[in-house]
Amino acid sequence: MESTPGILYKGYNYFHEQFQKQETDLLKVRLFLKKALVMRGEEAAEIFYDDSRFSREGATPKRFKKTLLGKGGVQGLDGDEHVHRKRMFMQEMNPDSLARLEEFFEAHLQKAISSWEKQPEITFFDEIEEVLFRAACDWVGVPVKEDEVEQRKNELSELIDGAGRVGPGHYKARRARKSSEKWIMKLVRQKRKQKINASGSSILSRFSFHRNLQNKLLDRRIVAVEILNLLRPIVAISRYITFSALALHENPQYRERLRKDTSKLDLYFVQEVRRFYPFFPFVPAKVNKEFEWKGVKFPKGRRVLLDLYATQHHEKIWSNPNVFYAERFSTWNGSAFNFIPQGGGDHVHNHRCAGEWITIKLTRIALNNLVEKMSYHIPEQDLKIELSNIPAIPKSRLKMTNIERTL
Ligand code: HEM
DSSP, X not given: OBOHHHHHHHTTHHHHHHHHHHTOSEEEEEETTEEEEEEOSHHHHHHHTOTTTEEOTTTSOHHHIIXXXXXXXXXXXXXXXXXXXHHHXXXXXXXXXXXXXXXXXXXXXXXXXXXXXXXXXXXXXXXXXXXXXXXXXHHHTOOOOGGGHHHHHHHHHHHHHHTTOOTHHHHXXXXXXXXHHHHHHHHHHHHHHHOSSTTOSSHHHHHHTOBOTTSOBOOHHHHHHHHHHHHHHHHHHHHHHHHHHHHHHHOTHHHHHHHHOOSSHHHHHHHHHHHHSOOOOEEEEEESSOEEETTEEEOTTOEEEEEHHHHHTOTTTSSSTTSOOGXXXXXXXXXXXXXXXXXXXXXXXXXOOTTHHHHHHHHHHHHHIIIIIEEEEOOSOOOOBOTTSSSOOBTTOOEEEEEEEOO
8 A cells, every 4th residue: 555645644643553463564555646665663674774785866755855855865875875975074073173163152042031921922833943043154164144144044944844755845845955955056157257276164165175086176066956955954843942942831840950960961952852853754775685584575676764763662662751851861872773863884884864963952051041051932822733744843833931041
């Protein structure tokens, strides 16, 4: 039976429930009318990230390339070409560079808190998106005029929001993709025209002058896709930050404990937010070389999905997976395959998310602000997270009132 309508109807739970019902880690399904396999769990992730078995070229359906990801980016590359392009990203993840991003984020957050104090009510998710957008542009070296902020930020938000939708939401995301790429391509052209100081001091310059394995500059559009591969997911951290505020609201016992925390409770809390709340549902690949797993043949060319959500809620990996319990991470074994909200395996050689440290760090900073530096009230509102909506967010986007700086 074709699975696409089921995913649209049930979202994150569609395969998760089938895995549980059938007590299996492997499902045979149909996606976009073609046979496909869906896997969950630690052993499945270990196999999925063995790149002698899988390839990423052509694995992502076109509708996601036209919205969320763009065409020609690092996500669809294999082998040496992938590692070479991935290094371009990983070089920016050094401690000095990350410290700069953290400073930008903290500075924009402080400015935002001052403005929130003057407002009767804010929508936290939208506000944090803007804080992240401003910090991301400063970090990457993308100039953005004050009167452009809202439009550009909203476009990045639409790329994330519209990717899983059908109809108008999807077409909005397509328009946002075109407009965002055009915006960055113009900046790349300007950088390249300047020529002097070619490698430059900004990430935008370094990406603009990056050379591929054939020692050629990347196509301007591909540079834009890769710059957006930094800006867009930084804005997307707003989801984990909103989920953190929600987790604090729903588990108030943590607030006081986080205040007194001298160990790593805040880290465990953020890890639990990444495990517990739904975000990236699955990642796709195609079989490179035929093999068999659990008695099932994986023929060459077959599309395979690794279900991240189902792995994060796998009852054999996590005891009481539907309970928010940050302390579980104090004894987590650090496996690269059992906790995979942002992919698994190795950051350089596999497709594991390049921005995992950024995500954890910025969410920790935001959590610290929520706990230590501000007081606020969460009024009555609809905070339900619909698991049928990919990507998920509380319905009200988290309204806050009575915001005051406390430190
Ligand atoms: C890849 C999730 C934040 C940059 C990925 C993948 C996932 C993911 C699931 C694909 C893994 C795979 O294909 O095996 C997330 C989530 C984030 C986040 C949930 C939270 C907001 C970030 C940030 C950055 C970033 C902050 C950079 C600033 C990337 C890049 C890739 C990637 C460049 C492609 C890696 C490759 O193909 O080798 N992310 N990510 N992500 N992410 Fe993230």
